[in-house]
Amino acid sequence: MKQVHSFPTLAGPLAAASAYATGYRESKTNLHPTATLAQLRNSFGGDLPAKGQPGEQVIADLIKAAEPGLVGNTQPGFHAWVMGSSHPVGVAADWLTSVWGQNAALYQGSPAAATAEETACDWLLDILDLPREASVGITTGATMAGFIGLAAARDELLRRAGYDFAETGLQYAPPVTVFVAEDTHASNLAALRYLGFGTNNIVAVACDDQGRMITDDIARHVARVSGPRIIVATAGHINSGAFDDFHALADLAERHGAWLHVDAAFGLWARASVSTRSLTNGIDRADSWSTDGHKWLQIPFDAGFAIVRDSQAHRRAMNITAGYLPDDPDDGRNATHFNTELSRRARGFTVWATLKALGREGIADMIRNHCDCASLLAHKLRRLPGIRIHNDVMLNQLILSFDRGRGDADANRMTQAMEAALNADGQHFFRTATWQERCVLRVSIISVDTGPEHIQTLAQKIEALWHDIRR
Ligand SMILES: Cc1ncc(COP(=O)(O)O)c(C=O)c1O
Secondary structure: OOOOOOOOOOHHHHHHHHHHHHHHHHOOOOOOOOOOHHHHHHHHOOOOOOOOOOHHHHHHHHHHHHHHHOOOOOOOOEOOOOOOOOOHHHHHHHHHHHHHOOOOOOOOOOHHHHHHHHHHHHHHHHHOOOOOOOEEEEEOOHHHHHHHHHHHHHHHHHHHOOOOHHHHOOOOOOOOEEEEEOOOOHHHHHHHHHOOOOHHHEEEEOEOOOOOEOHHHHHHHHHHOOOOEEEEEEEOOOOOOOEOOHHHHHHHHHHHOOEEEEEOOOHHHHHHOOOOHHHHOOHHHOOEEEEEOOOOOOOOOOOEEEEEOOHHHHHHHHOOOOOOOOOOOOOOOOHHHOOOOOOOOOHHHHHHHHHHHHHHHHHHHHHHHHHHHHHHHHHHHHOOOOEEEOOOOOOOEEEEEEOOOOOHHHHHHHHHHHHHHHHHOOOOEOEEEEEOOEEEEEEEOOOOOOOHHHHHHHHHHHHHHHHHHOO
């Protein structure tokens, strides 16, 4: 009989990965990829081997092919986007999650994974000071968390209007209108599209110069429409870091029986520190919240949280049941009640371990440090002629443009030139964005290791480069 392929033991490949991993994280490797797309295709390409290769060799090949194409987003000089830096304890827990190979769909599929998840969700509600009766789904990220919050909103509002969504579907249900900021994060529009909402069902609300919804404008729009209504607010605008006025939006939602969902991908963590908590005032009055673990909380990708005040509405929207899937009343948490997936990674281990490694004070200190760093950078740049800070720096975000007074087109070119110059020595990673029709340089301060000393160096570098470029 033909010999079937047998699994290698874990020891060799894991030792190879482990020996490399510690060195990778301790040395300051490239922030920018060094390989071109063609080179990466060449390294990863070729025919699939007919026969399996030795494990250590495969890991060595993977490292060799991947490393030139990696981005150093775990490092303090990375400021291009809001990305966390994968906490070392989270990484170790994530490895164990793979080693254990658990399927975290059901309690009976992995009682340990279900219970770690249960505790981690309780800790989250506690740190974020959200209603303790809310239920939490651990997702792949904020996009899916938003999808779940909005699915619960849609189904529950229709149920209140006398329609069982599971039975009637969208086709025979009354229209649900969704109100979003005209500058809402693109992931909210994607989630709404997956849920069956087109642009005709979505009202774009005017925003102020920080990207906050203008409350008079949304109040006017909401009053004009009848039927079920969902309001999507933002805590931590992707560019400016701004927060909507949650008390005003919660009052409006209460007045019209609307559902208030908050996209709080990173802004919700402002609530974990006394220094920034007031930015989130009134947020606890919402019906659902979506936030990330892999951004400010530094949990390895991918981790997000869908939090819904009415856990029954959450369960009705997400539940997966089948005769073969045990749902014993004496069981612990069945994650299938709160997520889109059936089989799923046991993310609860990583969330639990990262929360425990940081602790309540560690999280608060990290948030405060990043916000202090943003204020320090703003303070240093504000005094330099021609550098404009477009946002009220209240969180960990700055948006800058570089203008020598020769018109908007020239300022856009200068800002792009600064992006290139800042990236040139490989010590920093920046990207520009379009903000209110201007080219701006985004500065997100979120890597766990970024501290005031990095900001001092960065401010000096910006000053020197701008001095040369503006001439
Ligand atoms: C405000 C906001 N909402 C949603 C998202 C989407 O999050 P994710 O990339 O985790 O799906 C982001 C990502 O940056 C964001 O900043």
